[in-house]
Amino acid sequence: MSLRWQAALLDPSLPGGWVVVHCRQQFLLDDNGALFPRDWLKRLELPVLSEQGLGHFDGQPVFLFELEFPADVPGARWQGLRQFMQGDDRDLFQLLGYATQIGTWASQHRFCGSCGSPMQARVGERAMYCPACGVQHYPRLSPSMIVLVTRGDELLLARSPRFAPGVYSTLAGYVEPGESVEKCVAREVREEVGVSIHAPQYVASQGWPFPHSLMLGFHAEYAGGEIVPQPEEIEDARWFPIDNLPALPARQSIARYLIELYLARRLGRPEPVLPG
Ligand SMILES: NC(=O)c1ccc[n+]([C@@H]2O[C@H](COP(=O)([O-])OP(=O)(O)OC[C@H]3O[C@@H](n4cnc5c(N)ncnc54)[C@H](O)[C@@H]3O)[C@@H](O)[C@H]2O)c1
Ligand SMILES: [Mg+2]
Ligand SMILES: [Zn+2]
Structure with a gap:
């Protein structure tokens, strides 16, 4: 903090x-x-x-x-x-x-999404309010999960076409309405790389302002299936041995933290601290 x-x-x-x-x-x-x-x-x-x-x-x-x-x-x-x-x-x-x-x-949120009237900032709380119809909006947060999938000494890392060249990361995705975060983890892993996992374990969370995600970080053990990258979303996905990892995401990200934490536990090193 x-x-x-x-x-x-x-x-x-x-x-x-x-x-x-x-x-x-x-x-x-x-x-x-x-x-x-x-x-x-x-x-x-x-x-x-x-x-x-x-x-x-x-x-x-x-x-x-x-x-x-x-x-x-x-x-x-x-x-x-x-x-x-x-x-x-x-x-x-x-x-x-x-x-x-x-x-x-x-x-x-300058204008009401219900009636189109100008909204006003609420006094005493972080909210925008429509005086015409009473609608109130709070700052937007999008729950998203992020998961490190492992298979013994191997990490499943993937590249989105938006990443810097050579960088591979953990899998992430937005939670859908009516879905638990655990269900979302299993669904996103299946959709993005085609593999199944055992029950994911919650690790830590991070507010992520690109643009308004609340990242809920998990670890999950591989259960089965071959990697099939999702067209458009995933450019490449592979199993990387822990002693031969590619370029990783920024130090401040929970993606990096999940990877460093797994390495630290596996190799008996001091555990990293999650920034933010
Ligand atoms: N902090 C970190 O370490 C870290 C690492 C990876 C991703 N992230 C963040 O995780 C979030 C989700 O990751 P992703 O981009 O792989 O998501 P994703 O796999 O769900 O795919 C992104 C797509 O979801 C749709 N989408 C956009 N906003 C949405 C919303 N609010 N709700 C539902 N669907 C939406 C869009 O079609 C978008 O192209 C992003 O905000 C990303 O910046 C953070
Ligand atoms: Mg994704
Ligand atoms: Zn209104």
């Missing part, structure tokens, strides 16, 4: 504090970082769709400007959330991941 970053409800009508500026999974950045003095940035008249109070970073209040388009600000540039993830400052990534999810949700 981050000690420097704490989410909180802050009233955007209060002056002062810092602001992060988000648009389409990118943040404004200058030589001082991604936090800007809020009163100074307000004077630039940016195309702000929504302003939200996010919480405290190093004890200071932090707000969010969610922009309609990535406007030019003199002396500043835009940087993607993934690059912040790969940077050194994990606490900053926690703050920006939260800001991404709140900003995306706020900008996509």
Whole structure:
């Protein structure tokens, strides 16, 4: 858990504090970082769709400007959330991941999906409310499972066509309505690689802001079947021996954690710590 970053409800009508500026999974950045003095940035008249109070970073209040388009600000540039993830400052990534999810949700709930009226931010809770018909929306979270399938000293890892060249990862997928997470694990493994597994064991979870997933991490032992990669979704899938693994996902990901944890337990090494 981050000690420097704490989410909180802050009233955007209060002056002062810092602001992060988000648009389409990118943040404004200058030589001082991604936090800007809020009163100074307000004077630039940016195309702000929504302003939200996010919480405290190093004890200071932090707000969010969610922009309609990535406007030019003199002396500043835009940087993607993934690059912040790969940077050194994990606490900053926690703050920006939260800001991404709140900003995306706020900008996509400006109008009521039931009656089309403008929505209002609720006072005292993180919710958007339709005064015309009473519909209320909370920040969107999509439960997703992620699973490391193993067969003794072999790991089943797969490549999506979206991955960086050479990188293989654990299998992941969204939970469907009416489905338990355990059922989802078995279904996604069957669909994506065609193999069956024994009962999956829950390991750990991670909030994942690409775009709003709650990753529920599992380990499962292989039960049967040959690998058949799902067309379009899975470019390649293989059994990798633990002493000959391919390039792996980012250190901050639960995918990497599930792999490192299995290796640590199998090889009697110290166990890794899940970031975030
Ligand atoms: N943190 C990690 O280590 C890690 C690793 C791998 C994947 N993930 C995340 O897991 C999530 C799911 O993985 P995936 O992309 O393999 O999913 P998936 O296998 O279910 O396939 C993705 C497809 O699901 C559909 N979809 C998109 N959003 C959906 C939603 N909210 N509910 C239902 N279906 C939806 C779309 O058709 C999309 O192309 C993604 O958010 C991904 O970023 C995280
Ligand atoms: Mg998938
Ligand atoms: Zn409405």
